[in-house]
Amino acid sequence: MLTVHHLRISQSERIVWLCEELGLDYTLRLYSRREDNNLAPDEYKALHPMGIAPVITDGDLTLGESGAICEYLDRKYGGAKLSPGPDHPDFAGHLFWFHFANATFMTNGLMALVTARMGEVPEFVTGRTQKAWAxxxxxxxxxxxxxxxxxxxxxxxxxxxxxxxxxxxxxxLDAFPNIAAYLQRIGRREAYRRAMEKCEPGMAPRID
Incomplete structure (x- = not known):
């Protein structure tokens, strides 16, 4: 049985959305963050040696890492319908943005967040973040x-x-009209709405 372990307000929501887009049969387990430090609870950290979200279990398999989980589920259960093949005109573009998401875009955001809390965001972080959004x-x-x-x-x-x-x-998003319009399109997808209702009950999706 496929189980998605979702830590509330975390990137594991991606996996719930993917399962809904693929129409998979899965069990969803929700984990709330600790009240004292807003981090994952001990039972979530015990799921995987890295102790971070996302994590899935599929029979005897325990798998972490967003990209790995997306590829695993789409290839094993989705017929790779959400992954254009090498002969598809969108193949290279898909690959770039699939890897850019965590390797560059999210990494820059995290660096900006951490350094801001330390007092000052370095110029190179600001520059990279601006380039990524652009x-x-x-x-x-x-x-x-x-x-x-x-x-x-x-x-x-x-x-x-x-x-x-x-x-x-x-x-x-005022300076990013294309992104704003894209998020409105995503917000109209039934699979996305179902996913967010399941993994973040009571929280309005942040699509504006």
Whole structure:
């Protein structure tokens, strides 16, 4: 049985969304953050040696890392329908944004958040963050989705940083009309709405 272990207000919401897009049969377990430090509870940390979200269990398998989980689920259970193949015109674009999501976009956001709490954001962090947002804005001016003409796992990966992660800080969408329009499109997807109702009950999705 496939189980998605979702830590509230974390990037594991990606996996819930993916399961809903693929129409998978899965069990969802919700974990609330600790009240004293807002981190994952001990029972969540015990799921995987890294002690961080996301985590899935599938029979005897325990798997972490957003990208690995997305590829695993889409290939094993989804027929790779959200991952364009090498002969597809969106293949390279999908790959770029799938990896850019955590390797660059989310990393820059985390560096900005941490350094701001320490007192000052270094210029190189500010510059990289601005470039990343500008690149995302430009992409959505030329394509309907990060993955290209259709939603792919690249959109699953990018979505969290553009939505829920902004609860921790980030720029206003006023300067990013293409991103704002994209999030409205995502917010109209039934799978996304179901996912957010399940993994963040009572919380309005951060799509504006």
């Amino acid at each position: 690149l995302a804005e430009a992409r959505l001016g030329e394509a309907e989705f990060f993955g290209g003409a259709q939603l792919t796992t690249a959109d699953i990966m990018m979505g969290f940083s553009l939505t829920t992660a902004r609860s921790f800080g980030g720029p206003s």
